[in-house]
Amino acid sequence: MPYKVTVCGAAGGIGQPLSLLLKLNTDITDLALYDIVNVPGVAADLSHINTPAKVTAFLPDNHGLKNALADAQLVIIPAGVPRKPGMTRDDLFKINAGIIRDLATAAATYCPNAFMLIISNPVNSTVPIVAEVFKSKGVYNPKRIFGVTTLDVVRSSRFVSDIKNWIDPVAVRIPIVGGHSGPTIVPLLSQIEPAQDFTREEAEALTKRIQYGGDEVVQAKNGAGSATLSMAHAGARFAQAVIAATLRGEKGVVEPTFVALEADSANAAALQASVDGLDHFALPVELGPHGVERIHPIGSINAFEKELLAIAIQDLKGNIQKGVDFVAASK
Ligand SMILES: NC(=O)C1=CN([C@@H]2O[C@H](COP(=O)(O)OP(=O)(O)OC[C@H]3O[C@@H](n4cnc5c(N)ncnc54)[C@H](O)[C@@H]3O)[C@@H](O)[C@H]2O)C=CC1
Numbered sequence: 001m002p003y004k005v006t007v008c009g010a011a012g013g014i015g016q017p018l019s020l021l022l023k024l025n026t027d028i029t030d031l032a033l034y035d036i037v038n039v040p041g042v043a044a045d046l047s048h049i050n051t052p053a054k055v056t057a058f059l060p061d062n063h064g065l066k067n068a069l070a071d072a073q074l075v076i077i078p079a080g081v082p083r084k085p086g087m088t089r090d091d092l093f094k095i096n097a098g099i100i101r102d103l104a105t106a107a108a109t110y111c112p113n114a115f116m117l118i119i120s121n122p123v124n125s126t127v128p129i130v131a132e133v134f135k136s137k138g139v140y141n142p143k144r145i146f147g148v149t150t151l152d153v154v155r156s157s158r159f160v161s162d163i164k165n166w167i168d169p170v171a172v173r174i175p176i177v178g179g180h181s182g183p184t185i186v187p188l189l190s191q192i193e194p195a196q197d198f199t200r201e202e203a204e205a206l207t208k209r210i211q212y213g214g215d216e217v218v219q220a221k222n223g224a225g226s227a228t229l230s231m232a233h234a235g236a237r238f239a240q241a242v243i244a245a246t247l248r249g250e251k252g253v254v255e256p257t258f259v260a261l262e263a264d265s266a267n268a269a270a271l272q273a274s275v276d277g278l279d280h281f282a283l284p285v286e287l288g289p290h291g292v293e294r295i296h297p298i299g300s301i302n303a304f305e306k307e308l309l310a311i312a313i314q315d316l317k318g319n320i321q322k323g324v325d326f327v328a329a330s331k
């Protein structure tokens, strides 16, 4: 069965290793790589790998974006600028918001039914931007738009195994809820599988490391960007989860991701009430043939996690509104 995936920002620090991992995915038959620079070389290089996907490069000229997106079933967007030391993800808004708005406008026009996986920061605002653009084009389906927060999940599994060193980091699962920036990243360590006990000191230190894991990489790269290789792994993992549920019909595929809560219409009101009325939030999402199948509630959490959640909700309100306002002001 043909399955076309388009990567926008494919020549970048994330785009290249992500495209490599996607090229190794034998469910994908057509890998369209779009960027404003350097993408023909990336595509030529990847096209020599002996896996089924046909790799094609697109630059903006000759209707490149239109041709890259046409008939895509899945679109992954790591386009835009990364952080330098001292910056917050929100500092990227002024450049990345316009890039995401324009790519979303093209996707809403040329592949309105594709699953949209948004990596570009600030995710807490770029996902609402995509949603608002799709609404304005009359093609909005909240089940199909995802903010990729998988790196928080990947990191947290690894960081837990650093302090409880007999735990297999591949097997450990921690629901990460909220959003994708500092205090909006809320790891629910009380719900870790397999079950673990943490002292309050351990929980505080681990939570801080998970919330600021991105900063560790930004500082280590010292001006040369932010996480790219771990992000490529995380992006490929989330893409595979979507492909498994939507193309292969696998059941029980659950990954935390930042989504519109209305995507689970049966539970939307209760979910929104649990996060002070926010319309977007990262929660563990069960994926199904149409994308979001069911959004898991926050569940039972301890006093420390309640404190974290209250802080996250306050920040997220502003981040989400900023995205909505940006699209409204662009009209
Ligand atoms: N969601 C997450 O967990 C993470 C998100 N990120 C974010 O991902 C984004 C990309 O990061 P990197 O790959 O390190 O940056 P990068 O600068 O290495 O690559 C970005 C690519 O986007 C391309 N680009 C710029 N404008 C474009 C447009 N209008 N259309 C298509 N392509 C365009 C650039 O030419 C470049 O190749 C950043 O915003 C970063 O903050 C990074 C790590 C984790």
Ligand SMILES: O=C([O-])CC(=O)C(=O)O
Binding pocket: 082, 083, 089, 121, 151, 213, 214, 215, 217, 218, 226, 227
């Ligand atoms: O920290 C950054 O700017 C990139 C990112 O989102 C992450 O690594 O989680």
